[in-house]
Amino acid sequence: MGLFSRDPDSGEDSDGDGTGMLQQRGLVAGAIVVVALILCLVAFFVLRGGSGTPAATPTETPRTAEPTDQPTDEPSGPPATPDPTGSTTPRVTPPPANNTVGGCHVAKPPQAIPRYYAPTAVTWQFDGAMLIPLQVAGGPAATRTNGVKYCFAHSPTGAVLAAMVLLGQVQNRSIALDVLKERVVPGPGQVRAIAQAKADMQTPLDTTSVQFVGFKVVAYPKDGSQAIIQIASQLGDQGVGALLVTMQWSKGDWRAVLQDDGSFNGTVEPDILSSLNGYVRFSGSS
Structure with a gap:
């Protein structure tokens, strides 16, 4: 198209009854047109600095960029919440199943509450049908047999x-x-939950796909004794549900606190969210 199409006036012989003299004149006229076109093309490329063919040597010395053109470490705008599955997210090496440098081994871990940005350097791994997050710094740093x-x-x-x-x-x-x-604080809730889990083993497995999509830290006291976290999950095609989970620092690790009925949030049904406003988006699924 365009670049390689034939020009109907580029020199094809036309039909007619002209004499030899007319043909000779036509050839002369055609030659004049061709020469004129060649001269125009030469002038065009010369004016453009020879861009039609590669130059043997540069015609001018490139100027050094001004310092303001150099990249800086200062962000040009507020960073977005990192997406562990996005194509622009750098690939993170999965942490080892057991290490002695991260997780509960860190003496003084950062105490900033992740209210706007998701944890970084996280890999996601299937455990059963769900993707769970793994981070060298935050944990888990150990896996039992x-x-x-x-x-x-x-x-x-x-x-x-x-x-x-x-x-x-x-x-x-x-x-x-x-x-x-x-991984649960001992008490009536743990006993009830274990009994319920044994009963569930005898029922058909629920095949509804559940995957994490975000979280919100509701409360975290200065002494770090407890953390209340709202976890948002995609419940198949039923929407996004949010479950309130209470974690307690017990025996050198975080453990869940269950209600007496064996649930995480008692009789309160998980919230069905219309959006993730107020939540930190955090997901391993695409």
Whole structure:
């Protein structure tokens, strides 16, 4: 199209009854047109600095960019919430199953509450059917032989990661009982939850897809003794539900506190959200 199409006036012979003299005149006229076109093309490329063919040497010395053109470390605008699954997110090496440098091993972890930005350097891993977040700094830093993950940083971010990992693993029937025994504060709620989990083993597995999409730190006291976190999850095609989870710092790690009926939030049904306004978007699913 365009660049390679033939020009109907580019020199094709036309039909007619002209004499030899007329043909000779036509050839001369055609030659004059061709020469004129060549001269025009030459003038065009010369005026453009020879851009039609590669130059052997540069015609001028490139100027050094002004200092203001150099990149700086200062952001040009407020950063967006990181998306662990976006194509622009740098690939993060999954943390080892067991390490002695992160999670509950960190002596003085940062205490900033993640209210606007998601934890960084996070990888997502399937545990059963759910994707759970893993971070070297926040945890989990250890995994038992039965698959239960533990050892989270004593920080708001560590509490968020602990809550999500616990919720994800408790949905995995193969380790749900071990999770409830090891990752829940002992009490009536734990006993009831274990009994309910055993009963659930005899019922068909719910195939509704559940994946985390965000969180909100509702409360975190200065002494770091407890964290109340709202976890938002996509419930298949039913919408996004938010579950309130209470985590307690107990025996050197974050553990869940269950209500006496064995649930996370008692008789209160999970909220169905119309949007994620007020939540930090945090998801491993695309």
